[in-house]
C-alpha cells in the first residue's frame with residue numbers, strides 16, 4: 001500500500017490535517033481529532049457534503065441522489081467517500097455547537113459475540129464483548145464487521161447499552177431476510193469473532209434543561225435506550241417524552257422497562273399503525289408522526305432526537321420545524337442502508 005500523504009486545509013480557519021491517498025478525508029479528519037459533520041458514513045445522507053475549493057480528489061462511489069451531478073461539477077464532495085489526489089483546500093461551513101462533547105477518535109477492536117436474543121418477531125438484541133472498554137456517548141454508533149467468505153461485511157449499529165457498560169455493547173437490530181449482516185442474526189453463536197470500529201456519530205444526548213422529545217420506530221429504539229439508560233444513571237432531572245412506533249403489540253420490545261420509566265420523568269407514548277382485529281391494545285394508534293402532531297403544540301423550547309428510518313426522521317423533523325423547533329435543537333440518527 002502506498003503511503004503518500006496529502007495536506008488538507010480547512011478554509012477560512014486554516015486548520016490542517018494529513019490524509020493518506022487510501023483513506024477517506026472524513027476518516028483522516030476524525031483520526032486526527034477534527035470533527036467534520038457527517039452521518040451515515042457510506043455516501044447516503046449527504047451530511048458530509050463539503051466544497052473542495054482547490055485540489056484534486058477521487059469522489060469515490062456516490063449516488064446522484066446524495067450528490068447530484070451539477071454539485072459534483074461545482075466541486076462538492078462527500079467526504080466519507082472522497083480520497084485526495086493532491087493537497088486540498090476545503091471550505092469549512094460547520095456551525096459552532098456549544099453543547100458538543102469532545103470528539104472521541106474512533107479505533108478498531110477484535111470482539112466476539114456474547115449473546116444473541118430475539119426480542120420481537122423482527123427485532124434482535126446482539127451483545128458484543130470487547131477486549132477493552134470503549135469510550136462513547138449515549139446515542140453514538142459503531143461499525144460492526146462480520147467476516148464472511150466474500151470478505152468482511154461492515155454495517156453501522158447504534159449502541160442500546162449505556163456508556164457505563166462499555167466492555168459489553170448491546171445492539172438492537174432489525175433482521176432483514178437476505179440482509180448481508182442482519183439476515184444472519186439467527187445463525188450467530190457466542191464466541192463468534194466480529195470486528196468493531198468506532199465510536200461514531202454526533203447525535204448523542206446533549207446536556208441541557210429543556211424537555212427532551214425522543215422519536216423512533218422499530219430498531220430506532222436502540223440509541224434511545226442508551227440515552228434513557230444513561231440519563232437514569234446520571235440522575236437526569238429533565239422531562240423526556242418518547243414517541244415509539246411499531247405495527248402491532250408484539251412488535252414493541254423493552255415494554256416493561258419503558259413503562260417503568262427508568263426512574264426518569266418519562267412520558268412513554270407507544271403507537272401502533274398495523275393493528276389487526278383481536279390485538280389487545282388500548283394505547284395510541286397511528287404513526288409516530290401523527291402522535292407527535294397531536295402531542296406537541298409548540299416545539300420552540302425542546303430538544304429533539306429522531307432515530308431510525310430516514311423517511312420518518314424527515315417527516316417528523318419537518319413537522320417539528322413547522323412547530324418552531326430551531327435547527328440547533330434537532331439531532332438525527334438516521335439508519336441509512338449501506339447497500340442499495
Ligand SMILES: Cc1cc2nc3c(=O)[nH]c(=O)nc-3n(C[C@H](O)[C@H](O)[C@H](O)COP(=O)(O)OP(=O)(O)OC[C@H]3O[C@@H](n4cnc5c(N)ncnc54)[C@H](O)[C@@H]3O)c2cc1C
Pocket residue numbers: 039040041141155156157158159171172173174175176178179180181182183219220222223333334335336337338339340
Ligand atoms: C448511523 C447508522 C446507525 C444504524 N443503527 C442501526 C441499529 O441500531 N439497528 C439496526 O437494525 N440498523 C441500524 N442501521 C442500519 C444498518 O447499518 C444496516 O443498514 C441494516 O442492518 C441492513 O444491513 P444488512 O447487511 O442486514 O442488509 P443489506 O445487505 O445491506 O441490505 C439487504 C436489503 O435490505 C434493504 N434494507 C436495508 N435496510 C432496510 C430496512 N431497515 N428495512 C427494510 N429493508 C432494508 C436493502 O436496501 C437491501 O435491499 C444503522 C445505519 C446507520 C447509517
Ligand code: FES
Pocket residue numbers: 038039040041042043044045046047048049066078079080081
Ligand atoms: S456521512 Fe457521508 S453521505 Fe452520509
